Amino acid sequence: MYEKLKTKENIISVIGLGYVGLPLALAxxxxxxxxxxxxxxxxxxxxxxxxxxxxxxxxxxxxxxxITFTSNGDDLKTAQFHIVAVPTPVDEHLTPDLRPVLSASRTVGKALKKGDYVIFESTVYPGCTEEDxxxxxEEESGLSLAKGDFKIGYSPERINPGDKEHTIEKILKIVSGNDAEALENISKTYGDIIQAGIYEASSIKVAEAAKVIENTQRDLNIAFMxxxxxxxxxMGIDTQEVLxxxxxxxxxxxxxxxxxxGHCIGVDPYYLLHKSKKLGYNAQIITSGRRINDEMPAYIAKKLVQFMIQAGKNPGDTKVLVLGITFKENVADIRNSKIADLVRELMEFSINVHITDPYASPNEVAHEYRFSMVDQISDNYDAVIVAVNHDQYKELNIDYFKSIMNGKPILFDLKAIYDRPDDPKLVYWRL
Structure with a gap:
């Protein structure tokens, strides 16, 4: 397989051209x-x-x-090395939503021929590739893995949106295959574009598990913080100073x-929890970490309301500016933004919320969350919440925030961008 790919006799297809699939396909x-x-x-x-x-x-x-871009599934029939890189979200019940990856499997299955390879990059729970x-x-193609008609593998994505330093070529790549021949060809193929090197996992399940615990570990560490x-x-102690x-x-x-x-740290643990529950084990630490992180928007909203009441402000008569709606800094992606949850919590207190973000698309925000973004920042806010540490926000200062707030200003610096100001007229708070 690898030699025919090298000579371009065989073709690679990448299914799903989002933040993972597109840079991979172009690489x-x-x-x-x-x-x-x-x-x-x-x-x-x-x-x-x-x-x-x-x-x-x-x-x-x-x-x-x-590269040829297409939305016609029949075009995949000309390819022999298929890579699936579609999203794997959770539904409203925080249960893995496998519809995108299963739909992609059907699409690839219809194009599958003897001798073809299928490699999955989508984050899943251990066993999903082989069991789901x-x-x-096999059903769509009429072929059999056991008979050696085709090969499968799993190579977890490690794309970090907004990171211009750790690009796809510079991140060590885990690969796996259903047998030694598959592993060798998958490893060589990825090895041609990955400068950081290749790690060959002992099995597909090991590779799946390695991916899902990477973000689960980060989730737990942040939950602890x-x-x-x-x-x-x-206790009246500044957490940032303690850290x-x-x-x-x-x-x-x-x-x-x-x-x-986002679509990784806040999502992946639920895939592991889902599989764990199916096996009869209730993962206590992972569940606790998820609960803490999911409750943070409500905590922040209530904290702001407390400060407003202390300042003699009626929350229902206040206006709050939220700077940033994307899920992380310097990206346009708004999927699974916990800032949206924070905005909803504020609105539950009848607070008038203004949202602005230099990266987010107003149309996407309106479609995804039914929020309207303001075109222009006002100058009479009761409070400002700096929710994302976009580079543009790092250039702002305390005097600016005071200039757009009324006589009893409240500044929430959720990412601890600014030094704590020594100003008794300003309420400053950060996590």
Whole structure:
């Protein structure tokens, strides 16, 4: 397989061209012949024009690449090495929503031929590739993995949106395959584009498990920081100052409190919890960490209301500016933004909330959350919440915030961007 890919006799297809699939497809297209497939024709048209719908890549990243973008599943029949990189979200009940990855499996299954490879990159629970996706591939294609008709593998994505330093080529890649031959060909193929090196996992399940615990570990560490912030706030201690002091020890892990959103850290643990429950074990630590992080928006909203009441403000008569709605800094992605949860909590107190963000699309925010973003910042806010540490916000200062607030200003600095001001006229609070 690898040799035929190298000579471009065989073709790589990437199914799902979001923040994971598109940079992967373009990276492969430097050295291989690639088909990029996405079900969204509008997005496909943008990529044909050299534009990244996720706003992560530049137009130059599309240049000198041997890639064809399509939304026609029949085009996948010309490819032999299929990579599935579709989203794996959770539903409203916090249960894994496998519909995108199972639908992609059906699409690939219809195009599958003898000798083909299928590699999954979507984050799933251990066993999903072989127990949920494989049967669909076999059913749609009429082929059998056991008979050696085709090969499968799993290589977890490690894309970090907004990170211009740790790009796809510079991040060590885990690969796995259903047998030694599959592992060798998958490893060689990815090895041609990954400069940081390849790690060959002993099995597909091990690779799946490695991915899902990466973000679960981060989730738990942040949950610990959030719980510390709840405790220290009651003690009247600045959590950031505590962490700065503790960080002087060489082996202290530097995590910080905050809102845990996005489509990885706030989602992946639920996949592990789902599988654990099916096996009859209730994962207590993971569940506790998720509960703490999910409750932080309500905690912050109630904290702000307390400060308002202390300042003699009736929450129902106040106006609050929220700076930032994307799930993290310097990205346009608003999916699973916990800031949206914070806005909803504020609105429950009848607070008039204004939202602005230099990266987020007002249309996407309106579609996803039914929120309207303001075109222009006013100058009579009762409070300002700096929710995301976009680079533009780092350039602001305390005098600016005071200039857009009324006589009893309240500033919530959720990302601890600014030094604590020595100003008795300003209420300053951070996690």
């Amino acid at each position: 492969f297209a430097k050295k291989f012949k690639v088909i990029g497939f996405d079900i969204n024709e509008t997005r496909v048209a943008m990529m044909r024009a050299g534009e990244d719908p996720s706003k992560e890549l530049e137009s130059s990243d599309f240049e000198n690449r041997e 996706c494989l049967p669909i591939l 959030n719980e510390l912030s709840l405790i220290f706030d009651r 700065k002091a503790a960080g002087t020890k060489w082996n202290f892990l530097k995590f910080y409190p905050g809102l845990v959103g």
